[in-house]
Amino acid sequence: MTDYRFRTPISEEEIRKLRVNDVLYISGTMFTARDQAHRRALEYFKQGKSLPLNLEGLAAFHCGPIVKKTKDMWTIIAAGPTTSTRMEIFEDEFIKNFKVRVIIGKGGMGRRTTEAMASYGAVYGAFTGGAAILAAKAVRNVKSVEWLDLGMPEAMWILEVEEFGPLTIAIDSHGNNLFMNVQRKAEENKKRIYQKLGLSQ
Amino acid sequence: MEIENVVENVAFKLLKLAVIHLPEDVKQALEKAYTEETSETGKTQLKAILDNIECAEKYQTPICQDTGTIIFYVKAGAEAKHLEKIEGALIKATRRATVEVPLRPNAVNPFTQKNSGDNTGRLIPWINWEIEPTDEIELTVLPKGGGAENTCVMGMLVPGEGIRGVKKFVVDAVMNAGAKPCPPNILGVGIGGGSDIAMKIAKKALLRPLNNENPNPEIAKLEKEILEAVNMTGIGPMGLGGKTTVLSISIDYAYRHPASYPAAVAFNCWAARRATARISADGTVEYLTHRVDEVI
Incomplete structure (x- = not known):
């Protein structure tokens, strides 16, 4: 377990240093992207349309924040992670096409994402689910909001952050997946649990 | 004051209380879990959860950005007056809480995928009714995370x-x-x-x-x-x-x-939010899940 502090844009070389269970803090630019933003970004890519910003080396945050607008200023009130598995169908293409280096969310991701992270150099940082104010405290300001027509949770919020974390590296760029390890162990424990409850498999 | 205004105010306060202050029993269970957890990563997570709960109360902001689908449980006293106005009052309270607390707009049309923006829509907030042989109204809110x-x-x-x-x-x-x-x-x-x-x-x-x-x-x-x-x-x-x-x-x-x-x-989820209050026939309100000093 090593602590790392990275500033965006993050290089592939830096990302490859990280291993599961390491702890990462990010400063610089990150953006929120949930189901709809992923879908639209990939559609834009297919059509050769450019995105509102260059995502290379940045961190994508699976998050639908609560944001308050006073006059022309947006303020992030609460911004915890959402369940990442919903983005599993998009994430490998997303990492490949846009060279995003860090995916932040909760609950982990599957085999397709793990393989893409190993191939293209990216990691998954788990942020404590529900810890929305700890996350909001690390946001210095809202740089802009794109695609607000998707609704507040689904829009792409572009954020300036300072020491955003702690992120537990749960998928590294070497094919390791902490969530899958835990799940595998749980499966191994199942027999013992069934026995305790007097059940057969 | 008219009953619908009382219900609206109480429901608004319950929504605000629920999303900012976890009930004492949930906090105690999380603190106990933190003390007893042996995994280092697990302890880090529980620490972040406890810190976040404290921050929510300190800054008076919702514990989690997902303030849920709004579900009400109403125990309506058969002798209570103007029960027909409760539903409208709960909808009003939900809209007001969305702006003032604020809550995240979480009501989406399943056909058009359009977010109503105010946490209301067809059948939402969902209201569960029970009739009791009293002249009181007991309101519970359960903001249910996705x-x-x-x-x-x-x-x-x-x-x-x-x-x-x-x-x-x-x-x-x-x-x-x-x-x-x-x-x-x-x-x-x-x-x-x-x-x-x-x-x-x-x-x-x-x-x-x-x-x-x-x-x-x-x-x-x-x-x-x-x-x-x-x-x-x-x-x-x-x-x-x-x-x-x-x-x-x-x-x-x-x-x-x-x-x-x-x-x-x-x-x-661990952010097991709920809040209950009882409104007597004379309009006095008693909060059952939270301390009086938490009610703003």
Whole structure:
């Protein structure tokens, strides 16, 4: 377990240093992207349309924040992670096409994402689910909001952050997946649990 | 003051209380879990959870950005006046809380995918009604987060397997849910009735305070047995490993059809938000889940 502090844009070389269970803090630019933003970004890519910003080396945050607008200023009130598995169908293409280096969310991701992270150099940082104010405290300001027509949770919020974390590296760029390890162990424990409850498999 | 104004104000306060202040029993269970957790990563997660709860109260902002789908439980006294105005008042309170607390707009049309922007829409907020032989109105709000909602399951089990089938169903549900419902979770389990009834009573069971034992000693024993079993999975806080996967299990049941054995598991995330108040006929209000100094 090593602590790392990275500033965006993050290089592939830096990302490859990280291993599961390491702890990462990010400063610089990150953006929120949930189901709809992923879908639209990939559609834009297919059509050769450019995105509102260059995502290379940045961190994508699976998050639908609560944001308050006073006059022309947006303020992030609460911004915890959402369940990442919903983005599993998009994430490998997303990492490949846009060279995003860090995916932040909760609950982990599957085999397709793990393989893409190993191939293209990216990691998954788990942020404590529900810890929305700890996350909001690390946001210095809202740089802009794109695609607000998707609704507040689904829009792409572009954020300036300072020491955003702690992120537990749960998928590294070497094919390791902490969530899958835990799940595998749980499966191994199942027999013992069934026995305790007097059940057969 | 008119009854609809009283109900609106109380419902607004309940929404605000619920999303900012976790009930004492939930906080205590999380603190206990933090003390007892042995996994280092698990402890880090629980620490972040406890820090976040403290921040929410300090800054008066919602604990989690997902302030849920708004569900009300209303115990309406048969002798209470103007019950027909309660629904409108609850909708108004929800809209006001969305702007003023604020809550995240979480009501989306399933056909157009358009977000209404104010947490209301067809049948939302959802209101569960019960009639009681009093002149009071008891309001409870359960803001139900989406992550934990996505792992709720209902199954039509085999009657011949009896309660053993339920035990397996709950263990499998927790295993399949893994990290997704923001563990450590609180589970409501509904047994019997019918497909809809099982889930309805499972969800309502989430309202039982964690430190209240089931009044039926046999069921209390079963709750404990399943709790110990699911905590042997090692899924842990946020699914990153550890011994705290579930904080509490609350079981309720209804009689079943001879041919059917419905069972449902309702998951709540660690941010198990709920708030209740009772409005007397003279308009006085008593908050039942929170301390008076927490009510603003």
